Amino acid sequence: MEQVIKIENIHKWYKMGENSLEVLKGVSLEVSEGEFLAILGPSGSGKSTLMNIIGCMDDFQEGQYWLTGEPVHEMNDAQLTYMRNAQIGFIFQKYHLIGKYTVLQNVMMPLLIRGYSSHKAAEIAAEKLEMLEMGNRLSHKPNELSGGQQQRVAIARALVGHPKLLLADEPTGALDSATGKEVLKLFEELNEKGHTIVMITHDLQVASHAKRIVKIIDGELFEEGEPAKASSM
Amino acid sequence: MKFFEILRLVWVNIIENKSKVLLTSLGIVVGSATIVLVIAIGHGGQVDVEEQFKNLNVGAIEVTIGQSLDAMMDKMMENGGIAPGGMPNGAMPSGGNMPSGGGMPSGVGMAGGGMSSGAGSSNRNSFAARQNNFRVEFTASDIEDIRNLVPNISAVSLLASGDGAVLGGDLEEETTYTIVGTMSDYVSISNLELLYGDFFTDEDLENKSKVAVIGYTAAQEIFGSAYYAQGQSIQIEGKNYDIVGILKSMGTVSSGISPDEAIYVPYDTAKKFIFGNNIETQISAVASDVKQVKTVMDNIETVLKENYPNASFTLTDAGSKMEAATESANTLSMLLIAVASIVFIVGGIGIMNVLFVSVKERTSEIGILKALGCSRREILLEFLMESNFIATFGGIIGVGVGFALVPIVKMTGMTLAPLPIGGILAVLFAVLTGTVFGFYPAYKASVLTPIKALSEE
Known part of the structure; x- marks a missing residue:
């Protein structure tokens, strides 16, 4: 199996006046193609920081990170931007759809950024939305949809560019439990189709839908089953 | 992202914010209309000058009598009246000897009412000279003198x-x-x-x-x-x-x-x-030689001074008049351009403020676009084009308003000569204003990090 994520000993700290706050303390992680991984951690554990680094949206002071074999730790802003578009599909807790664009336009966006013509992008985006049972809502604006529907649109947008990695940040956080379960079921189906998924959550129930769980506590990462800190969650 | 697709995004934003675009572009509308009118007024001034001077030779010289009646009176009083010989009583009769407009046939102006008919020819020259104080009337003999004595x-x-x-x-x-x-x-x-x-x-x-x-x-x-x-x-x-x-x-x-x-x-x-x-x-x-105008003027004055020692003359040349009139028209144009520039700066600041607000309002959108892989350049381009669209839109409307105002301003009696270049310049200025004042907010938007932008709801 191809390695999608390889993180080695990443340290990240924030300067706070003369002091510094270390939020990631030597994190290492490997994720292979086809995995469905949940990173489980309480608020303030550093899971969002880790997600931002995995998503090529934040930098780190020490350590190394390869995404699909490419050395992210050596990349400049333009290269990181390219990686976000080409290799990662983001699914956010608050969907982060652009309100003034239609469902179709939102889903087309990653392809347009990649340089597709709007005709081709629309064709592919419509297909994806059809697959996610949102084909009849193409011309709707996000505020005309329910939370679950908006998350489906966000998933369609994440999938449309065929990224190597789906990165979901608390994907059910803004949904009721029934809709949340539907979304998680959808994740399972996508994973069965071969998509690599990394999901960040604070909810063990949600994390349990993943095939593998790692826990993050105070900036340190533990595989599930490791004693001590993992059991204290 | 393809340039056309960025344009499409800009268009969606414009359509979504029609009223804001209209209000923001008002400053530019006023600025562009001002530019069109400024150029029309400036060019109108030049046309006026050209029209006024088109029949005059650049080397043309005009000579008029320069002494005012008051100055003559003062001088006369200073001298204690007119010397004996010229006047019956040797002094100025009350209210009688002032020039009443009569010209002396011999060429030197005479006081119509106060002059004694007994003035002898032997006294003619000295009398004539004294009479210079009252009125000089140029004669054909002056013309002959100038023709014979003044070269060029x-x-x-x-x-x-x-x-x-x-x-x-x-x-x-x-x-x-x-x-x-x-x-x-x-x-x-x-x-x-x-x-x-x-x-x-x-x-x-x-x-x-x-x-x-x-x-x-x-x-x-x-x-x-x-x-x-x-x-x-x-x-x-x-x-x-x-x-x-x-x-x-x-x-x-x-x-x-x-x-x-x-x-x-x-x-x-x-x-x-x-x-x-x-x-x-x-x-x-x-x-005959434009370069010799000053010398010719000096020589004419010398000849006339010889003929009328006590008179003073005002000599003007068409070249200086044209220069002064053109300079005055140019000064007016510069003043109006300064006003137009101020209007543009105010309009530009308006665009900048609205764009700053827009960047603030759309921080989350910028974050999403960046997370999805939009580059700094694309974000910068999108916002710059948006400000340029507002400015160009305002500029075009302003040019229309400016040209529409020309006939109305003409009713005030001003000479306006609108030029197509005025319209082109106004739109160019508008685009420049949009670019200059739109750049900073666009730059601020482009350097937002996706995390920071996404976290600002």
């Missing part, structure tokens, strides 16, 4: 103008026209061009012939057309004049005489039959 002169002429009652042709009652008494050289001094006939000759001048050359508009008014004026005659101040020439339409000139509405007659004829002794003369001359 191609033409020189006497000139006197005033109103005269005209009757003839289709006129049912006497109508006042400007009558100009001058010499044959005047035709080349003022670049007068004849449509029909000829200008009067030196012979007409010597014979005091009652001939006239009439302006194009005057001919139309009196005879219905310039063509019908040929071979006709008119009455000026009750005397018949044969029309020997009709001028082409010339437009206006700076000297205050509009050739189109004037009637030209030989100087001596005008003096004898129209103006009488109540005549104010000036000399018009043309330097």
Whole structure:
């Protein structure tokens, strides 16, 4: 199996006046193609920081990170931007759809950024939305949809560019439990189709839908089953 | 992202914020309209100057009597009145010896009322010199002196103008026209061009012939057309004049005489039959070499000073007048451009403020776009194009408003000559304003990190 994520000993700290706050303390992680991984951690554990680094949206002071074999730790802003578009599909807790664009336009966006013509992008985006049972809502604006529907649109947008990695940040956080379960079921189906998924959550129930769980506590990462800190969650 | 797709995003944003775009572009509308009007007014000023001076030679020189009546009075009082010999009592009779407008036939102006008829010819020169204090009337002998003594002169002429009652042709009652008494050289001094006939000759001048050359508009008014004026005659101040020439339409000139509405007659004829002794003369001359205008002016003044030692003269040349008028038109243009620039800066600041607000409002959108892989350049381009669209839109509307305002402003009496380049410049200025003032907010948007942008809801 191809390695999608390889993180080695990443340290990240924030300067706070003369002091510094270390939020990631030597994190290492490997994720292979086809995995469905949940990173489980309480608020303030550093899971969002880790997600931002995995998503090529934040930098780190020490350590190394390869995404699909490419050395992210050596990349400049333009290269990181390219990686976000080409290799990662983001699914956010608050969907982060652009309100003034239609469902179709939102889903087309990653392809347009990649340089597709709007005709081709629309064709592919419509297909994806059809697959996610949102084909009849193409011309709707996000505020005309329910939370679950908006998350489906966000998933369609994440999938449309065929990224190597789906990165979901608390994907059910803004949904009721029934809709949340539907979304998680959808994740399972996508994973069965071969998509690599990394999901960040604070909810063990949600994390349990993943095939593998790692826990993050105070900036340190533990595989599930490791004693001590993992059991204290 | 393809450029066209960025344009499409910009368009969606514009459509979503129509009223905001309209309000933001108002400053630019005003700025562009101002530019169009400024250029129209500036060019109008130049057209005015060109129109006024188009019939004047650059080397043309005008000489007028420079001493005012008050100055003459002061001087006279200072000298204790007029010296004996010239006046019956050797002093100024109360209220009697002031110039009443009478001109002395010999060429030196005389006081009409106070002059004793017994003034002897032996005293003539000294008396004439003293009379310079009152009134100088240029004569044909001055013209001869200038012609003989001043080098680099191609033409020189006497000139006197005033109103005269005209009757003839289709006129049912006497109508006042400007009558100009001058010499044959005047035709080349003022670049007068004849449509029909000829200008009067030196012979007409010597014979005091009652001939006239009439302006194009005057001919139309009196005879219905310039063509019908040929071979006709008119009455000026009750005397018949044969029309020997009709001028082409010339437009206006700076000297205050509009050739189109004037009637030209030989100087001596005008003096004898129209103006009488109540005549104010000036000399018009043309330097053959434009570079010698100043020297020619000095030489003319020297000759006239010799003839009228106590008089002072005002000499002006067309080149200086044109320069001054052009300079004044340019100053006006500069002032208006400064006003337009201020309007543009205010409009630009308006765009900048709105874009800053827009960046703030759309921080989350910028974050999403960046998370999805939009580059800094694309974000910068999107916001820059948005500000440029607002500015260009405002600029085009402003140009339309500016051109629409031209006829309204013309009603105030200003001369406006709108130019297409004014419209082009206004739009270019608008685009420049949009780019300059839109850049900083666009740059701020482009350097937002996706995490920071996404976290700001």
